[in-house]
Amino acid sequence: xxxxxxxxxxxxxxxxxxxxxxxxxxxxxxxxxxxxxxxxxxxxxxxxxxxxxxxxxxxxxxxxxxxxxxxxxxxxxxxxxxxxxxxxxxxxxxxxxxxxxxxxxxxxxxxxxxxxxxxxxxxxxxxxxxxxxxxxxxxxxxxxxxxxxxxxxxxxxxxxxxxxxxxxxxxxxxx
Amino acid sequence: xxxxxxxxxxxxxxxxxxxxxxxxxxxxxxxxxxxxxxxxxxxxxxxxxxxxxxxxxxxxxxxxxxxxxxxxxxxxxxxxxxxxxxxxxxxxxxxxxxxxxxxxxxxxxxxxxxxxxxxxxxxxxxxxxxxxxxxxxxxxxx
Amino acid sequence: xxxxxxxxxxxxxxxxxxxxxxxxxxxxxxxxxxxxxxxxxxxxxxxxxxxxxxxxxxxxxxxxxxxxxxxxxxxxxxxxxxxxxxxxxxxxxxxxxxxxxxxxxxxxxxxx
Numbered sequence: 001x002x003x004x005x006x007x008x009x010x011x012x013x014x015x016x017x018x019x020x021x022x023x024x025x026x027x028x029x030x031x032x033x034x035x036x037x038x039x040x041x042x043x044x045x046x047x048x049x050x051x052x053x054x055x056x057x058x059x060x061x062x063x064x065x066x067x068x069x070x071x072x073x074x075x076x077x078x079x080x081x082x083x084x085x086x087x088x089x090x091x092x093x094x095x096x097x098x099x100x101x102x103x104x105x106x107x108x109x110x111x112x113x114x115x116x117x118x119x120x121x122x123x124x125x126x127x128x129x130x131x132x133x134x135x136x137x138x139x140x141x142x143x144x145x146x147x148x149x150x151x152x153x154x155x156x157x158x159x160x161x162x163x164x165x166x167x168x169x170x171x172x173x174x175x
Numbered sequence: 176x177x178x179x180x181x182x183x184x185x186x187x188x189x190x191x192x193x194x195x196x197x198x199x200x201x202x203x204x205x206x207x208x209x210x211x212x213x214x215x216x217x218x219x220x221x222x223x224x225x226x227x228x229x230x231x232x233x234x235x236x237x238x239x240x241x242x243x244x245x246x247x248x249x250x251x252x253x254x255x256x257x258x259x260x261x262x263x264x265x266x267x268x269x270x271x272x273x274x275x276x277x278x279x280x281x282x283x284x285x286x287x288x289x290x291x292x293x294x295x296x297x298x299x300x301x302x303x304x305x306x307x308x309x310x311x312x313x314x315x316x317x
Numbered sequence: 318x319x320x321x322x323x324x325x326x327x328x329x330x331x332x333x334x335x336x337x338x339x340x341x342x343x344x345x346x347x348x349x350x351x352x353x354x355x356x357x358x359x360x361x362x363x364x365x366x367x368x369x370x371x372x373x374x375x376x377x378x379x380x381x382x383x384x385x386x387x388x389x390x391x392x393x394x395x396x397x398x399x400x401x402x403x404x405x406x407x408x409x410x411x412x413x414x415x416x417x418x419x420x421x422x423x424x425x426x427x428x429x
Contacts, residue, residue, distance in 0.1 A: 002320060009323035009357070013330060016350045020334045025342050032346045039353050046360045047370045047383045049206035051391055053198070055356075057214035058399045061301060062349070064221065065308065069406045070342060072312055073413040078340055078420050085422070086337070093336040097329050104325050114320055115366035122363075122384040129385065130373050134274030135203040135283040138371035138385040139392065143208070144289045147389055148256060148268030151289070154393040155249050155296055161400035162245060162300040162307075165407045166238075169311040206372065210396050277373060297396065304403045308410075315414070 002114055005045060012038045025075050029066045033059065050139045176226050184226035191219040199294040203283045209290040213297030220302050224309065231313045238306040245299035252292040255285060320361055327354040341409040341419045345402060352398045356391050363387035 015034035022028040036059035043052040080086065125142060135141035143151055176184075198205075199212030228234055259269030275282035331354060334347030363384035369377065371385040409419065416424050 005320050005361075006323060009320060009327065012353070013323065013327050016327060016330045016334075019346050019350070020330070020338065020343060025340070028343060028346060032349060035350055035353055039357060042357055043360060046364050047368060048360055048363075048388050048391075049370055049372075050208065050211065051356075051360065051388055051395070053207055053211040054214065054392060054395050057211060057218055058395055061214065061218065061221065061305070062399055062402055064225075065305065065403055065406055066342070066345075068308055068312070069410045072315075073410060074419070077343075078418075080339060089337045093333045096332060096336065100329065100332070101325075108318070108321065111321065111362075113318060114361065115364060117365055117384075119362065119384055119386065121386060125384070125386050126371070126382050130277055132274075133270060133283055133286060134277055135286050136277050136373045137203050137205065137208070138373070138382065139388050140203050140208045140286060140290070141283070142385050142389040143392060144286045144293075145268070145270055148289075150390070150393050151293065152253070152256065152268075154397055155252065155293060157397050158297060158300045158400050159245060159249050161404050162242070162303040164404050165304045165307050166242070168404075168407045168411055169307045171311065171314050204372075206370070208392075210392060214396075278375065301399070304400075304407075308407070311410070 001045070005042060008038050008042050008045075023077050025070045025077060026067070028077075029063065029070055032066070033063050036062070050137070181226050184222055188219050188223050191222065192216060195219060195294075195298075199290055200287070201280070202290040202294075203286045204278065204280070209293030210297055212290075213294040214301060216294070216298040217301035217305075220298075221305055224305070228309075231310060234306055234310050234313070238303060238310065241299045241303045241306065245296055245303060248292045248295040248299065252289060252296065255288055255292070321358070324354055324358045324361065327357075339420050339422055341412065341421060344421070345405045345409065348405070349398065349402055352394070356394060359387040359391050359394075 012035045015031050015038070019028045019031035019035070022031060036055065040052050040056045040059070043049075043055060125146070126138065129135065129138045129141040129146070133141040133145045135145070195212045195215035195218075197212075198207035198215060199209060202208035202212065224234070224237075228237075256268050259266055259271055262269070262271040270284040270286070272284040274284050281287075328351055331347045331351035334350065335344055338344055338347060363386070365381060365383050368381045368383040371382040371388070412424060413419055416427055418424065
């Protein structure tokens with residue numbers, strides 16, 4: 001189990017690195033698709049079928065939007081020369097990485113090994129969701145009952161994003 | 176698009192649409208729910224539009240409809256949540272309908288209703304974003 | 318423990334892309350890679366050895382379910398990720414139409 005997940009994650013890292021260094025924007029977008037679709041298999045292995053269904057559809061729609069944008073503009077990657085600004089950016093990135101690695105090492109002391117119980121709330125949610133909401137799918141029960149505010153906020157964000165896209169992409173005003 | 180793409184899209188779209196509706200309605204029993212089902216329904220419409228639609232006027236009409244249905248469904252979801260204030264214990268997002276037996280299609284109180292309206296909202300929002308991109312592309316080419 | 322470390326490496330790859338790339342499309346791709354690493358991290362925390370998917374079927378005796386709470390949170394986060402990606406892509410294509418390039422440094426120099 002852990003070995004399979006490690007191989008998939010390594011595959012995702014290779015795909016991500018290729019997406020950042022590709023010379024063609026279309027191949028960069030498709031390499032980002034590698035990462036997304038590997039994530040679907042990871043979710044299936046981790047016993048999360050809800051997430052797998054959502055991720056496979058959402059990844060497809062994201063790819064459609066990204067490919068439409070890339071085909072509509074340009075496919076060529078910029079020709080970047082290494083100058084002082086670029087060196088400064090790269091060193092800044094490594095400083096950020098070192099700081100994050102420091103915090104990660106600190107945080108892993110608190111983390112249980114993979115496959116062990118990590119969150120204390122889990123037993124309460126697993127035990128009482130079915131009895132209190134009557135929903136056989138516990139994820140839906142948590143999502144629409146105990147954490148209804150999360151769902152409402154998510155729907156609001158989606159609504160705002162749709163309005164924002166409409167506003168940004170409008171050329172001629174509506175009468 | 177070519178004839179093959181049009182024919183296959185014609186044959187498949189209905190099944191994808193039905194599958195999306197199944198996922199939405201059975202959200203409290205099987206994996207899935209409003210988000211997944213809504214995205215699948217939006218995918219069916221996107222397939223149809225990619226295969227057939229090139230008429231800007233029609234696309235604009237469609238976009239008005241999706242924008243409207245998105246707004247209405249999120250309003251209804253908000254009102255369902257707000258109705259909890261007036262029925263039973265006065266809590267926002269109160270599950271005030273009877274929960275029934277676990278595993279039945281009609282059970283779990285208000286959760287199926289939320290599923291349906293969130294599903295419509297997600298489908299309409301994704302479709303609005305896609306149609307806005309398409310209309311922008313058409314207007315640039317003019 | 319190795320899965321957590323690989324997950325963190327994926328996050329670092331995304332961070333490196335956001336800071337060092339100059340192409341707007343690649344910055345959006347790096348942001349979505351960071352998002353993916355967070356999703357998989359939350360799903361890993363919720364996993365329990367020998368657990369089954371959190372759906373009650375009534376056929377298992379004394380089942381162990383994986384934790385439904387991180388899954389519910391990731392479910393909302395995935396759709397929000399799609400919304401932000403679409404919005405960023407709309408901004409990117411609008412900037413390309415105005416300035417004729419995806420290079421953020423040139424766009425910065427051309428302002429005014």
